[in-house]
Amino acid sequence: MNTHKEEPLRLGGQAVDDWLARRYERLAAELVDGFAATIPIYGRFPPDLRRDILWITRHNLDMFIGMLRQRQAPSAEDLAPLAESASRRAEEGVPLADVLTAYHQGIRVTWTQCASLATPDDHDDLVSVSTLVFEYQQIVTSVVATAYAEERQNILGHEREARRALVTALLDGQPAEELAERAGVHLAPGxxxxxxxxxxxxxxxxxxxxxxxxxxxxxxxxxxxxxxxxxxxxxxxxxxxxxxxxxxxxxxxxxxxxxxxxxxxxxxxxxxxxxxxxxxxxxxxxxxxxxxxxxxxxxxxxxxxxxxxxxxxxxxxVLLEYQFTRPGPGADVLAELLAPLERGTELETTLETYLRHDLSRNATAAALNVHPNTLDYRLNRIARLTGLNPSRQSDLHKLTAALIARRHTLG
The missing domain is CATH 3.30.70 (Alpha-Beta Plaits)
Known part of the structure; x- marks a missing residue:
């Protein structure tokens, strides 16, 4: 951060940066106590993690005091610890909403204490301090949210890879216990x-x-x-x-x-x-x-x-369809029975519709939007071309199987 010092911003006759610097240690401890009291997961933090939160809170106060003195945003180097802290919270599973709540609560409490010094004659400096507070909040929110999201994405990526490897092993019949442990998955019996x-x-x-x-x-x-x-x-x-x-x-x-x-x-x-x-x-x-x-x-x-x-x-x-379409000469011979019917023609469509409507002349004719006599003409043509009569029970099974085999073979 630039070491050039601007004329101090004053509220109630006191330089705000110096006033905060004198209260620095006490304010940091008060903020961390406030996080623990109002954000449930922060209240459950173990002592070593609470010390981390205290350290990053002090660092934030240092940066904000410097911002008040220099009237410029913190450097990337100054902000790096915030990104590192956010990454650790993501790794620990602390929700982003709670992390941001702590930052915003800290900024609000700090601002409230500064503003309490102001008198009616401090309008211009109060506006300046407020502007710096809003700018600081915008900067740290962006840094923290970005670092947190990147770490979560990295974690989720590793988890997805581990689970994908586990599924692949299960589908291939390979040993999966170690992969399941790595992915945090309890294998089911079925x-x-x-x-x-x-x-x-x-x-x-x-x-x-x-x-x-x-x-x-x-x-x-x-x-x-x-x-x-x-x-x-x-x-x-x-x-x-x-x-x-x-x-x-x-x-x-x-x-x-x-x-x-x-x-x-x-x-x-x-x-x-x-x-x-x-x-x-x-x-x-x-x-x-x-x-x-x-x-x-x-x-x-x-x-x-x-x-x-x-x-x-x-x-x-689909038991019959499955069996009729198994690779081999049988499926090829079945498909060949319909070779006289060109693919996609009205005769093939008629046969498909006739079988789909359970051999009902009226329902088939209505579905095709043709007269029943036209349907009869087409069914007779199918019989002449293929040698298999759709109206004859003995031929019907072959036609059904042939149609299934043909559709599966030709797609």
């Missing part, structure tokens, strides 16, 4: 393995789309955090991801199917989002997480490729 797909935001503005993508990830993570049985572990990106929701030990004989109550709870949570989500979920012991995760991911990929509506699916919900 997990509900949840695979999600919500797609990235569609926006021609790349920056706006990126913001929307990050918002989606945060929103999904937030709704999953309310899971009542423990800490949820996630790996999420703008397109989807995986969540491991802890459960109690699985009951003897219980399958990997989730209960109606569990499905309803998940459905309610995901329904709160303002964008559609496809999900697949199965229960697993911690040892079987890799195997169950593979199946669950396959299920959510399947329903996405088949263009099924948003919801929570399990293997039992």
């Amino acid at each position: 997990y509900l393995v949840l695979c999600l797909s919500f797609g990235s935001a569609e926006d021609s503005d790349g920056r706006r789309a990126a913001i929307s993508d990050r918002r989606r990830v945060r929103a999904v993570a937030s709704v999953l955090e309310v899971w009542p049985h423990g800490q949820v572990l996630t790996i999420l990106d703008p397109h989807g991801g995986t969540a491991l929701l802890p459960i109690k030990a699985t009951e003897p004989g219980r399958t990997d199917a989730i209960s109606p109550a569990e499905r309803a709870s998940l459905r309610e949570s995901l329904a709160a989002l303002d964008f559609p989500v496809l999900a697949a979920a199965h229960l697993s012991t911690i040892e079987r997480v890799p195997v169950v995760h593979t199946t669950t991911r396959e299920v959510v990929d399947l329903v996405e490729r088949l263009d099924y509506p948003p919801g929570i699916y399990q293997l039992a919900d």
Whole structure:
């Protein structure tokens, strides 16, 4: 700080800087006692931490006295201890609101004591002191909040990395106990393995789309955090991801199917989002997480490729579709049955709609906005081209399987 000294600011005939300097030790102790009395977490600080607070309070008084004398802001070197102190409070888990409350309370009490000296003749100097008080508060608030936020971001980054490494180990079947300890996570005996797909935001503005993508990830993570049985572990990106929701030990004989109550709870949570989500979920012991995760991911990929509506699916919900789309010559032969129907034509759409409406002529015609006779004509053309009649029960299973295999193979 510049050593040039301005003419002292006087209140009640006394130089304010000298008056504060004489009360320096007593005022610092009074301020720290005040923090402990009015800010609950400060009242619980151990003696060594209380000494730290006393030291930084004295340093603040030193800087403010210097500001009164020099009429200029503290230097970066003078402010560095405030940033270091804020970083330590962040590391210790002291809420930022409480840290800033202590600073603002200290500034207010100091200002109140200075202002109590003023007389009606001190208007100009009182305004000058007030201006310096407000400037000092603005400076220290910015320094403290910035340092605190940077340290918290650093801490959260390390925590996220540790949890991501833990989830990766669980999904890969690798030892996870040491990683769990490092991440501060208690491993559950079992997990509900949840695979999600919500797609990235569609926006021609790349920056706006990126913001929307990050918002989606945060929103999904937030709704999953309310899971009542423990800490949820996630790996999420703008397109989807995986969540491991802890459960109690699985009951003897219980399958990997989730209960109606569990499905309803998940459905309610995901329904709160303002964008559609496809999900697949199965229960697993911690040892079987890799195997169950593979199946669950396959299920959510399947329903996405088949263009099924948003919801929570399990293997039992799409058992035939899953089996029909397993890689191999069988799936290829099934898909080839519909080769005569060009992709995306009205005949393919007609067949899909007919099957979706449980073979109802009237419902299908209404959905396609055509006359029932037109529908009959199209169904007959499908039969002639493929050799499989949609109205014949023996051919219907092949058509259904072929359509599923085709949609999965071609996307």
